[in-house]
Amino acid sequence: MSDIQAKIDELEAEMARTQKNKATNYHLGTLKAKIAKLKSELINGPGGKSAGTKNAERGFDVTKSGDTRIGLVGFPSVGKSTLLTSLTGTRSEAAAYEFTTLTCIPGTMKYKGARIQVLDLPGIIEGAADGRGRGRQVISTARTCNLILIVLDSAKPVTHKKIIEAELNSFGIRINQTPPAVKFVKKEKGGIGYQEMVAQTKGMSADAARVVCKEYKVSCAEIILREDITVDQFIDVLEGNRAYVPVLYVFNKIDSITIEELDILDQMPNYVPISSQHKWNLEELMEEIWNRCSMIRIYTKPKGQIPDYDAPVILHSENPTVEEFCNRLHKGIMAQFSHALVWGRSAKHQPQTCGRDHVLCDEDIVQICKKV
Numbered sequence: 153m154s155d156i157q158a159k160i161d162e163l164e165a166e167m168a169r170t171q172k173n174k175a176t177n178y179h180l181g182t183l184k185a186k187i188a189k190l191k192s193e194l195i196n197g198p199g200g201k202s203a204g205t206k207n208a209e210r211g212f213d214v215t216k217s218g219d220t221r222i223g224l225v226g227f228p229s230v231g232k233s234t235l236l237t238s239l240t241g242t243r244s245e246a247a248a249y250e251f252t253t254l255t256c257i258p259g260t261m262k263y264k265g266a267r268i269q270v271l272d273l274p275g276i277i278e279g280a281a282d283g284r285g286r287g288r289q290v291i292s293t294a295r296t297c298n299l300i301l302i303v304l305d306s307a308k309p310v311t312h313k314k315i316i317e318a319e320l321n322s323f324g325i326r327i328n329q330t331p332p333a334v335k336f337v338k339k340e341k342g343g344i345g346y347q348e349m350v351a352q353t354k355g356m357s358a359d360a361a362r363v364v365c366k367e368y369k370v371s372c373a374e375i376i377l378r379e380d381i382t383v384d385q386f387i388d389v390l391e392g393n394r395a396y397v398p399v400l401y402v403f404n405k406i407d408s409i410t411i412e413e414l415d416i417l418d419q420m421p422n423y424v425p426i427s428s429q430h431k432w433n434l435e436e437l438m439e440e441i442w443n444r445c446s447m448i449r450i451y452t453k454p455k456g457q458i459p460d461y462d463a464p465v466i467l468h469s470e471n472p473t474v475e476e477f478c479n480r481l482h483k484g485i486m487a488q489f490s491h492a493l494v495w496g497r498s499a500k501h502q503p504q505t506c507g508r509d510h511v512l513c514d515e516d517i518v519q520i521c522k523k524v
């Protein structure tokens with residue numbers, strides 16, 4: 153075990169010994185910040201957080217392609233490669249022994265006109281984030297995905313799910329969470345300015361903020377909490393290199409469990425039961441993937457012609473403006489842009505004359521009119 157890991161274990165043991173109350177809040181905050189710093193040192197090497205980008209480089213070298221990227225993460229032999237083959241048609245070797253897959257195998261799944269890059273990855277086990285097996289490379293690659301599918305074997309214990317989640321978490325991936333609504337700006341002078349816009353019930357206080365800042369050698373900053381957060385979430389803000397990635401849980405091999413067991417799995421939110429070998433329930437899986445990828449389809453309509461419904465332009469719904477649509481078509485279009493005619497749910501009348509800032513909806517139809 154490395155020195156750093158030994159220090160982390162020691163601090164974690166001390167945290168477990170420390171009773172949680174007002175008097176120990178300060179001490180617990182210091183311990184949490186110390187642990188977070190050591191963990192990032194363990195993963196990134198000394199110098200810590202600037203290495204967030206270095207991480208990504210240590211992932212598998214696979215070029216991004218298509219409209220979005222999803223990664224298959226799970227224990228060995230849960231059926232990730234079989235699933236890749238079923239979803240994309242790209243053959244990735246599958247076999248009954250563990251660690252059949254040793255590298256990253258990309259495939260492309262076409263759904264609703266979108267091209268979704270799917271990455272089959274080697275299996276990971278407990279301790280992956282600390283460097284066991286190819287775990288680090290797998291998790292670094294998972295960080296680059298817009299959606300992670302945690303693939304589980306329906307017949308295996310649910311503890312596997314917890315282990316995978318902990319591995320992703322200790323590598324700075326925050327699953328199914330949004331970045332905390334916190335304003336944090338370092339300053340030259342003036343000490344620590346701390347404001348709560350929302351009552352804090354999960355451990356944050358001016359003292360907790362100060363002790364964490366002190367650990368990170370921040371002596372002057374403006375802090376505004378717009379959400380009820382934990383001290384760990386505040387540490388995430390200071391670390392600054394967390395990846396917030398949605399996760400969908402896939403229970404594979406449902407052909408090997410009973411109907412009664414399947415009924416229980418089927419009720420859990422965020423879970424899709426499938427059999428990748430028998431291609432059972434893959435339609436539902438694709439629909440759930442689609443729902444979590446936040447993509448919208450825009451159809452292009454050349455003047456005087458009907459729209460091309462087979463080849464939508466895919467936009468990510470954080471900012472689906474007319475301008476983004478134009479840039480996806482061709483970088484030079486905006487220079488000649490006059491206005492757009494838009495049909496569909498975003499239009500007040502059909503068609504509506506719109507400018508570049510108009511926000512589009514899924515399945516809108518757009519015709520671009522150039523300056524004359």
Ligand SMILES: Nc1nc2c(ncn2[C@@H]2O[C@H](COP(=O)(O)OP(=O)(O)OP(=O)(O)O)[C@@H](O)[C@H]2O)c(=O)[nH]1
Binds near residue numbers: 254
């Ligand atoms: N019964 C059943 N077996 C499956 C299913 N999907 C995969 N398998 C079997 O499970 C074994 C492992 O499948 P793989 O696709 O190699 O699993 P993997 O997760 O890619 O494994 P590693 O690459 O070693 O991590 C193979 O023997 C598959 O035939 C399924 O839906 N049902």
Ligand SMILES: [K+]
Binds near residue numbers: 228247
């Ligand atoms: K296998």
Ligand SMILES: [Mg+2]
Binds near residue numbers: 232233
């Ligand atoms: Mg495999």
